[in-house]
Structure formats: C-alpha cells, structure tokens
Amino acid sequence: NAGVMQNPRHLVRRRGQEARLRCSPMKGHSHVYWYRQLPEEGLKFMVYLQKENIIDESGMPKERFSAEFPKEGPSILRIQQVVRGDSAAYFCASSPPGQGAQATEAFFGQGTRLTVV
Amino acid sequence: AQSVSQHNHHVILSEAASLELGCNYSYGGTVNLFWYVQYPGQHLQLLLKYFSGDPLVKGIKGFEAEFIKSKFSFNLRKPSVQWSDTAEYFCAVTRLSSNTGKLIFGQGTTLQVKP
Numbered sequence: 067n068a069g070v071m072q073n074p075r076h077l078v079r080r081r082g083q084e085a086r087l088r089c090s091p092m093k094g095h096s097h098v099y100w101y102r103q104l105p106e107e108g109l110k111f112m113v114y115l116q117k118e119n120i121i122d123e124s125g126m127p128k129e130r131f132s133a134e135f136p137k138e139g140p141s142i143l144r145i146q147q148v149v150r151g152d153s154a155a156y157f158c159a160s161s162p163p164g165q166g167a168q169a170t171e172a173f174f175g176q177g178t179r180l181t182v183v
Numbered sequence: 184a185q186s187v188s189q190h191n192h193h194v195i196l197s198e199a200a201s202l203e204l205g206c207n208y209s210y211g212g213t214v215n216l217f218w219y220v221q222y223p224g225q226h227l228q229l230l231l232k233y234f235s236g237d238p239l240v241k242g243i244k245g246f247e248a249e250f251i252k253s254k255f256s257f258n259l260r261k262p263s264v265q266w267s268d269t270a271e272y273f274c275a276v277t278r279l280s281s282n283t284g285k286l287i288f289g290q291g292t293t294l295q296v297k298p
Contacts, residue, residue, distance in 0.1 A: 108290040174227040
C-alpha cells in the first residue's frame, strides 16, 4: 500500500507565476489535509477536504490560494501569482473515512518544497 | 492566544544521554495528543499518540510520553538516545470540539545526537 504521494518534491516558480501542488492520499483514504511549514516554524493547518467538499479552510490565506479534492484524481493546492513569502514546505496528510475528529492517525506525504524566486 | 508550545527549539545530546522534550498546550476541552518525528529528507511519522486511558504512552523506537492533564503537558522522553534519533520532533493536538481532526502543531524541536 503506497503512502501519501506528493509531487513535485521541489518546485521553483518566479514571482507572479502559478504553483500547483498535488497530493494522492493513501488508498482508501477520503480525508485530505494540507499544512504549510514556513522556515523556522512548525506546520500550520491550511485546509481539510473530503471528496468534492471543502470541510474547513480556516487556515487558507484569503487570496490567491485554493484547494480541491475531486471525485477522481489527486487533491490540488493551487497558489496563484506566487510571492516570495509563499516559499515554504507544503505537506499533505490523509486519513480514512469516518474519522474526522476521531482520527487515530493522519499519514503524511514527503512534502513539496516551493521556492519563489 | 491558544497554542501548542515546545520549549526547546534545538537540543544537542551525546549518545546514551536521556531525552525529555517539553510540550504544553493551552486549549480547554478534550484533546488528542501526538508526537511526530521528521527524519532528514523524510515525511512526518507518528511516534506515539494519546487519546484516553493510561496517561503514560509508549511509542515506537523506545519513546514514551506522559500526559499530565493538570499541567496541560505531554512531554516526550527516551532514556537513552542514539545517533539515529537525530531529527525534528513535533508535538501536535487535535481538538474534539473542532470535529475535523486537523492537527495543531508546536514549532518543533531539532534534536542533534552526537556519536
């Protein structure tokens, strides 16, 4: 059973470009979480999605950031018009259905390191 | 502000030394508690978790943590560290009231074990 797969592992974008980060959850998992780790800081929650639904986006910046988890395919975190401050490691985690607040464990991907130049 | 705090940002130990990493949270209500480890270049892995029951929790690789409700603490311990324990350690909390399972992380502690 493959783990949580994120790609790309490293992404370099120029200011003003778009960044698309992909996350394929573990097989059978229908809950996806995105977290951001800024340099010298801990991971910060961004968004929680289930298939075709955004459940909690309280950690998402109000502008330029969006996330989706379609019925088919990976979850996508999209950052439009990137700025230097978006440079960070973005981690995806997944958990099985029916867990939510009772989640026993979220499984993490290896992250995508975004560098904005 | 409500948060999860890890007191030690960078810890350096020699092999065989004992380890204790502090973690405090400031949320009321019922919480689930976790310690994750991130080895260089790898993904976060769960070391141990506490949901209920015995407040002394044993995890993988010889780690344990004790939940002290009155102190809002969940400190991580290991009696004798190894060079391979060099990694970043994160304490995290989920709040049952949020009903989402989202993790609230501390800022992390970098552990460097000298051979």
